[in-house]
Amino acid sequence: MKETICTIPINDIFEVKEGCPFCRMYDMLENQYATFITGSAMMDPETRVATNEKGFCKKHFQKITQVGKRLPNALILQTHMQKILEDYFPKNTHSKPDKKKLQALQDMQHTCYICDRIQHDVEHFLRTVFKEWETNPQFRKTYQEQEFICLDHYRMVSAISLKGVPAKHQADFHQDTADLAKKQLQLLIEDTTHFCKMFDYQSRGMDWGNSRDAIERDLRFLAGIPLPEEPKPEE
Ligand SMILES: [Zn+2]
Ligand SMILES: [Zn+2]
Incomplete structure (x- = not known):
C-alpha cells in the first residue's frame, strides 16, 4: 500500500x-x-x-x-x-x-x-502520539486535558499502546488514557441517572442540571455519534 x-x-x-x-x-x-x-x-x-x-x-x-x-x-x-x-x-x-x-x-x-x-x-x-507523550511534557499535559476519550478509542489506543509504548511507561500511559474514558463514563452515568429521575413526579420543578442532552452525549461516548448541531443564532 x-x-x-x-x-x-x-x-x-x-x-x-x-x-x-x-x-x-x-x-x-x-x-x-x-x-x-x-x-x-x-x-x-x-x-x-x-x-x-x-x-x-x-x-x-x-x-x-x-x-x-x-x-x-x-x-x-x-x-x-x-x-x-x-x-x-x-x-x-x-x-x-x-x-x-x-x-x-x-x-x-x-x-x-x-x-x-x-x-x-x-x-x-499513534506512533507519533506515543512518542510525543513520552518525550514532550507539554504534549503530555495537553493529552491529559482532553475532554474525554470515547469507549472505542479507549480500547483501541490502550491495546496498541502495549506494542507502541515502552513497558516501563505503559502503566502511566494507560492511566492517562483510562482516566479520560472512565471519568466520562462516570459523568454520563450520573447525568443519565439525573435525567431519568427528572421524569419522577417528585422531581417536579427541580433543575435538569447538565442532563438534558445526556442521551446524545451517551451515544457520542458509546458509538462515536456526533452531537446534533446546535441551531445557529440569528444573524
Ligand atoms: Zn473517539
Ligand atoms: Zn469504511
Missing part, C-alpha cells in the same frame, strides 16, 4: 480539547480520503482498481457522496458495480447458489477502501 496521502497535524487535533481527540482524527481522515477519492485520485488507475475491488462501507458510501461531486461519484460507482457483476454473479443464474462466490461477496462487503486506508494511517499516527 502506498504511503499515506493524508496528513494528520497532531498538535491541531489535540489543541481542540472538545470531544474525543481520536474521533477528531478519524473525521479528518475520512474527509481527506473522501475528497481525495472523488477528486484528484478519481482518474488514478491504482486507486480505481482498489475502489472497484473493495467498495466502501455504509458510512463511507455516504461520505463520498456528501463530499464529492455527482459525476466522479457516478464513475466510481459504475466501475465498482461492473466489477461486482463480473466477479460475483454467474453467467447463467438458473443454477445452484455458488457457496464460494457468496462467501467472496460477503468478504468484499466487509471491506472498505477508506476504512483500510485509515487503519493504516492510524497506526502511524
Whole structure:
C-alpha cells in the first residue's frame, strides 16, 4: 500500500480539547480520503482498481457522496458495480447458489477502501502520539486535558499502546488514557441517572442540571455519534 496521502497535524487535533481527540482524527481522515477519492485520485488507475475491488462501507458510501461531486461519484460507482457483476454473479443464474462466490461477496462487503486506508494511517499516527507523550511534557499535559476519550478509542489506543509504548511507561500511559474514558463514563452515568429521575413526579420543578442532552452525549461516548448541531443564532 502506498504511503499515506493524508496528513494528520497532531498538535491541531489535540489543541481542540472538545470531544474525543481520536474521533477528531478519524473525521479528518475520512474527509481527506473522501475528497481525495472523488477528486484528484478519481482518474488514478491504482486507486480505481482498489475502489472497484473493495467498495466502501455504509458510512463511507455516504461520505463520498456528501463530499464529492455527482459525476466522479457516478464513475466510481459504475466501475465498482461492473466489477461486482463480473466477479460475483454467474453467467447463467438458473443454477445452484455458488457457496464460494457468496462467501467472496460477503468478504468484499466487509471491506472498505477508506476504512483500510485509515487503519493504516492510524497506526502511524499513534506512533507519533506515543512518542510525543513520552518525550514532550507539554504534549503530555495537553493529552491529559482532553475532554474525554470515547469507549472505542479507549480500547483501541490502550491495546496498541502495549506494542507502541515502552513497558516501563505503559502503566502511566494507560492511566492517562483510562482516566479520560472512565471519568466520562462516570459523568454520563450520573447525568443519565439525573435525567431519568427528572421524569419522577417528585422531581417536579427541580433543575435538569447538565442532563438534558445526556442521551446524545451517551451515544457520542458509546458509538462515536456526533452531537446534533446546535441551531445557529440569528444573524
Ligand atoms: Zn473517539
Ligand atoms: Zn469504511
